[in-house]
Amino acid sequence: xxxxxxxxxxxxxxxxxxxxxxxxxxxxxxxxxxxxxxxxxxxxxxxxxxxxxxxxxxxxxxxxxxxxxxxxxxxxxxxxxxxxxxxxxxxxxxxxxxxxxxxxxxxxxxxxxxxxxxxxxxxxxxxxxxxxxxxxxxxxxxxxxxxxxxxxxxxxxxxxxxxxxxxxxxxxxxxxxxxxxxxxxxxxxxxxxxxxxxxxxxxxxxxxxxxx
Numbered sequence: 723x724x725x726x727x728x729x730x731x732x733x734x735x736x737x738x739x740x741x742x743x744x745x746x747x748x749x750x751x752x753x754x755x756x757x758x759x760x761x762x763x764x765x766x767x768x769x770x771x772x773x774x775x776x777x778x779x780x781x782x783x784x785x786x787x788x789x790x791x792x793x794x795x796x797x798x799x800x801x802x803x804x805x806x807x808x809x810x811x812x813x814x815x816x817x818x819x820x821x822x823x824x825x826x827x828x829x830x831x832x833x834x835x836x837x838x839x840x841x842x843x844x845x846x847x848x849x850x851x852x853x854x855x856x857x858x859x860x861x862x863x864x865x866x867x868x869x870x871x872x873x874x875x876x877x878x879x880x881x882x883x884x885x886x887x888x889x890x891x892x893x894x895x896x897x898x899x900x901x902x903x904x905x906x907x908x909x910x911x912x913x914x915x916x917x918x919x920x921x922x923x924x925x926x927x928x929x930x931x932x933x934x
Contacts, residue, residue: 764866768859768906769913775799775825776854776914779832780846780921789837792850796829818869824861828854843922851918855910859903 778799779792800822807820831853832846839845 764859764863764902765905765909768862768902769909771823771825771862772828772855772858772906772910772914773917775828775858776832776851776917777921777924779829779854780850780918781924782921783832783836783846784843784922784925787841789833789841792829792832792836793826796825799825821866821869823858824865825858827861828858831857847915847918847922851915852911854918855912855914856907858910859906863903 775796779795782791782795783789803820803822807822810820811817832850835850835853836842836846839849
């Protein structure tokens, strides 16, 4: 019974990570509150999404030992975010108001690194982490190019009930504006290796807890 309960707790943890990943998307990276800053905040968006995806994917991969589960994890997050997108759309906001990030291709690269190195954890940390960090900003910039202009959307829906510090303002074009993909990919490639290592460590802790 205890083994069964611990396994159920583990899968519940996976769901909790995915739900919190969705909340991170909505609040930290994805344009409900930062629509007017979409381009200048893209670097922060890229880093937060990369780290969230990496730690969950590596944890899921190393716990199951089955290549493909990282992509499954990314699919869970994507579905949750589309549900959130639908909820805001039903409230009268435009279809492009929430942009569902493109996680799945980056997660597939993580699966590929794990599978191609015969489920080597250290290769997953190094190669998988770098691949996710470098690819996610690229996929998401392509995604953003296809949507309505964020600044136009922000001023069309000013959300007057928000506190003053969150009211849309004219964005200040700074140094991040020129190459947000390169900056996001560079920072993400470095930081996601650490997050990949943490995800693998979570598996070790989980197994120790299950064996206790």
